[in-house]
Amino acid sequence: MLQDPGMDSHLRKRTTDTQLEKDSTIPEEEPAPKASRSWFKWDIERTEWDLLLASTVLKLLLFPAYRSTDFEVHRNWLAITHSLPLSKWYYDTTSEWTLDYPPFFAYFEKLLSIPAYFIDPKIVDLSNLNYDSWSVIAYQRTTVILSELVLGAVLIKFTRSAIDTPTQRIISASIFLHPGFLIVDHIHFQYNGLLFGILLWSIFMARQGNKLASGILFAVLLNFKHIYMYLAPAYFIYLLRSFCMTPAGQPEIKNFVSLANAVIGVFLASFGPFLLMGQIPQVLSRLFPFTRGLNHAYWAPNFWALVTALDRVLLRFVERTGIDISINESGVASTSRGLVGDTIFAAIPNVKPIHTFIVTLAFQSIILVKLWRNPTYKSFLTALTLCGYTSFLFGWHVHEKAVLLFLVPLSLLAAERHAYFRTFILCSVAGIFGLFPLIFTPGESIIKVLYSIVWLVLVYVPLRRQVYEYPRSFIFVIMDMLEKVYLMGFPFLLAFVGLFPAYMSRRVNDTRTSEGQAAETSMEFLPLMVTSVYCALGIIWGYLRLLFVYLNEEKTYQGQLSAIR
């Protein structure tokens, strides 16, 4: 194995004729993945046990932490799946938190509800709304920790079969310990660890060349949570081009049929019972409620956040100067409502779902064309990331939690080379900061910030040295500086977001006038807006970076993942 991977990759970068050298290095490094092909081999290193223990300790300590309504949502699903027959799952409206995930997730909840019943029957009592005794908290939080082991297992697989093991170990650890999971799963409460575990298993299968399994696992994932449809175009093109066709472009009918059958089988297993009962329209209406607005309650840091912010600024401008522009009155009302509910623009023409759909598709098609031409594993991984990224940026009613959809696959590319690494750091910092408003209670806020800083240091410091490259032209130097300035802005943003509410409450206390009250209500959302706009800038810039890198990939040196066919 490599003695000093940092040194080695540095040398490889310097070598112009790397193709030859790479061919000579691959055979030496290849035996490892072959040896660990067996699925149930119990090889976990001490370091990995320690990481698991440390992270579990932290997660256990977060048991008493703040929980969002998602906690009650999932408790309610336990109750629905336990106490109602299958035919009523998607019809029940006892709680306002109706079942709106695909059937596999419902089956998963059914599975969880069995031990829950033995631990405390009140957990699965349908009418026992907002139950929050210690038993249900401990039980549900434990299931999150346990189901996250799926993620841990596949990340170990990635490490074992890596070409550059030390680097992959850092990347694997960074994903397992991702602040996004800590914030969304272990504080806010969701099961993203399990879901991303399945996604990464699917990606891992693609990496090992087992594309059929990759497709099946992705179909399974879609039946757990349909938000992963954002990634589906990349899967579709990749599997069609590289699995259902020969490299020369001839169709592989046998592969195609087996893949199609497998995927249909998965969907039948999931939706079959509801198909037999004729409930498919009802299930679909639960899964796709097209009654929501462009932005979520808090604007996800995407393209539409910038557009909405622009609208707010324009409105102010119009009000101040009195320029004669037609103002949409309901839009003005929408701004004064702050961020809650539907977004209606005052100065800019309104955006309809079809617009967002077209923009998303247009950007995705650029990526997909490239993927069609170059259906390698690394290209697939980048295209997958970009697909999720595009949907996040331009999609309709995107939730800020969806940022994980591209941050996780992007992490796998982090150490590819400096351009990827830079993009990864920018997107991670902006994306994780964009998740911060999800946790607004003071105690947990300190924890989320501290944890993210520790994570960033432990990922940034070791990886940076691996991938460092000298900037090659003046433009790169300027870009580098601007990005640094942008990143330096985050501590100030954090200070602003943290101190602004205290400042406002003091001001209101001081004045106690109606003017002060009005100022408070209109300024209440300012920190959120500033956060989402500032993060959106970084995330859009990261998108352009990654898109550029993907479309103009160098042929000479490409990084460790390029070695995988």
Place this chain on the structure above:
Amino acid sequence: MHKRGIRGWIIPVLVLVSTLVKFCVGLGGYSGRNTPPMYGDYEAQRHWMELTLHLPFRRWYGYDLQYWGLDYPPLTAYVSWICGVVAHWINPKWVALDASRGIETETSKIFMRSTVVVWDMLIYVPALVMFVRTWQGNRSGRTQELALLTLLFQPALLLIDFGHFQYNSVMLGFTLLAMNFFATGQDLAGAVCFVLSLGFKQMALYYAPAIGSYLLAKCLYLGVPGPGFKHFTRLGVTTVFSFLVLFLPFYLPPFAPSVTSTMDPITRIFPFNRGLFEDKVANFWCASNVVLKWRERLGRSVLVKMSTGLTGLGFLPSVGTMLSAGWRMCLPATATSKRETQGEEEVAQAPFLPLLPYALLTSSFSFFLFSFQVHEKTILVPLLPITLLLSGAPVDSSVYAWGVLVNNIGVFSMWPLLKKDSLGLQYVVLLVLWNRLIGYNPLRLPSGTFVQLLSLATYAAAIGLHILEMMFTPPARYPDIYPVLNVLVSTPVFVLAWLWSIKCGIEVGWAVGGLGPASGSSSSGDSGVAGKAVIAGDDGQKEGRGVGLGYGKRKGGGRHGSLKSRTSSSSLLE
């Protein structure tokens, strides 16, 4: 990761992670949460902020004594006052006089939790970093980091300060700073720090015999009639002066006009009118009370005398060892006069400095076991020196075995308290984390040794007790059966640890200067006693700042192997 330039990041990351853990522990319960009308320690600390902020000095120690009247020394009061000022600046409602009693809003809670973390960061954490730098300055960077890891994640302190809610780390931090200054030879600064420690919490008195005897021994060591006496005078003046400064505001005429209130701070701080012990505490009195029923047989004044006498007997050996070491190693007059001319910095470390942690351990244990009015939380005081000793010890040394055992049982002895504060989860999790971090496995201790057998037996009893408690509710006749059993399991360990600390103190005393003043260094190689009192002090003083702690440098594969097995526990960093 070391190879990749993260080296310089290790200590900042360790401190950051420990801070993160402190805040996470803070999410859990605390003393007296949601239990009107009196609440608990949390409310007491908050109440002191409120009363120091709003009242003049002279009323601090006399205000509404029934509701958590101030009964800590002045530095606590000043610290509370600073916190109160900050709280008032952020949100006056948190510390409104009387009106804020029992306030438990989300933001006020996080403010209170943050004050503990901030004071800890200002005093205890720097003191720990300084400790590994000075006392273990001649060890490798990795050993120092491991020691810091051991100290930062010590579960007992994390649970009490950041869970139960107290500011013990400030008191412990000042004592630790005093130790650090003694190690660098700045005795006067050390004395001031110890006065601050005493001035923060009277519990630091448990350390006083050790600190006092160390400073006296230092005077003896410097030569009694000449420089020793000079040193003694300086120390005395400094100590008295620092005490005066601390207490001055309560005695100066403008603040304290009435003569009667003059004694308020003193009587409030030393409550001899309370019972022999409170609740259930794992000390001699409470444990023997099960059979002997002290309080029914003897009057309070007799008990006070008995407890004082026993405590004195308890720390006498360590004081004696220390003073005799100072006396025996007394510098020859010529050397003294030479050093005298070179200035004070040259007389840096006393050769008997390694005795200090053992002396602190003996004296604090004797207070914990035998003195009057001891709380279960006070186990933190003996836990500091034993964790300091443990932090640099190799896995196969007896110091390590005892250190971890006493720490674990120390936390176990506080279980009834932690259970009441609903910190059960944190209790289990922090114990597991810390034992894993320091690579502890009782089965892998040097087999057949007394301490291993004791550890295994005690752990079995402790775990068995937990299982019993989970499965059966206590019978109506004995509602306190579990706390009493807890005391009966814990006390023997503490008594044995106290005896062990005396034994080690004597051994180290021999090792540092058994054969008289001149040959202190030559004797360090051949003492083959169980404590392995081989002193690295000589190397340390020459090469850099470092102190042997009685387990010092062991040669050969043993130490190497043990270090290796411990380092794997820090593989988190890799």
